[in-house]
Amino acid sequence: MSMPAITLLTDFGTADGYVAELKGVLVSLAPSVPIVDLSHDIPPQDIAFGRLTVARYWRRFPVGTVHLVVVDPGVGTARAAIAIASEGRYLVGPDNGVLSPALFSLDARVVQLPVDPAASATFHGRDVFAPVAARLALGASLEELGESYTSPVRLRTPPPHRDAHGLLHGEVLTIDRFGNIITNLLTRDSSGMVKIGGRAARLVRTYGEAARGELVALIGSSGFVEVAVREGNAAAALGIERGAAVVLG
Template sequence: MRPIVTLLTDFGTADGYVAEMKGVLLTSVPDATVVDVTHDVPSQDVEAGRLAVARYWRRFPPGTVHIAVVDPGVGSSRAALAVASDGRFLVGPDNGLLSPALLAQGARVVALPVPPHAAPTFHGRDVFAPAAALLLQGVPLDSLGMPHDTPVVRRTAEAHRLADGTVAGQVITIDRFGNAITNLVTRGAAEVSVGGYTLAVRRSYADVEPGAVVALTGSNGLVEIAVRDGSAAQRLGLARGAPVLLRALR
């Protein structure tokens, strides 16, 4: 199987930055399959990038190398990381972006050296892409840098149960459809209260009429608030951190 490398950035596609990284990769590994996960992570939004990484990194075959670059601290003293986790590799900045893989049991982490010629504003091209190319060629992780035992780890805020049994959570991200994804889970009948609405948790968007607000369990297992054929974020004025309450129904 051809080696696979994925790219997630906040670079957009208008300026050629992504193409420069691909040029480095394909010069070193011409037969690589390069997968663009997204380059539309909101600028410098490490948390949005982390949540995106969590969705896909294990969906690719073992041996895949994931490059993730949302790096507002580029050029600072923050470390550059390469990670081996659950049979895959991840390369990116030490700012919590790679947390989903760092939290997996048995993850190994090294800090990559920054070459003297590396542009202090573009480690994606000059640090992360070259390291990923070496991993694609089968170079052992441990030979790329020194062990790094204290990587920055971000975790999703945990929901908590109130005295009356209600579970208090929050919106953790807004997707491109305007759906408000929460940190809540439910395995039975339940209702949520958010933005002035109280909603029974439904099975799918199609369970309500067009334009109606709906709560449902999304494909990642988390409760989300949506507007069928519309934007819940706009309709309800929701943003990251907005409170959401969940009550189990008997």
């Protein structure tokens, strides 16, 4: 059996030494364990964006994988540090909702991690989470690492709602690096119109069905309806931000 990997998702960026310090701890404690950089470009302190990112990938990795997630604006406060076992994978990070996707599985187990008084109050990623991730990757059981924790923060994607006329009302969840507008709308029908920012976008199946510069909507790889401009930036074109209203009809 191959050694499980440790994945890294942070808002640290790569211009400073923070990611390097995380990796220094990991390779010192678990030198044989592969480390997979997922992204260090989560917008700073953006728990919601981090949560949606975790939702996309955490099940895509093999059983035994340890996901280390550090988007932690409350570092050093009373927020708990936690580790989760869920569907055969492990997640380690702050209890601020960023790890929510793994908490809704029926077999999810959570422990609260002790925080050494000597740990930096501004860098639990290095001093608390990374050592735990290394121990899990080396075979430690979840219960060895902390006390059972029954009240973790669980954040959910808000559901859309249908009005009396049959129109589905939702909101913008996030905007990706292409400027695509990802909503909470769900549909299996690749026809109809999406209204957003005073504009209407026809639903298509692929980007290739749109003309260059055309505003369209489609079902993205996450399953949610996205609004895009072919070879352009929909969010910039519409001046749209997270939380904006969107209607499917």
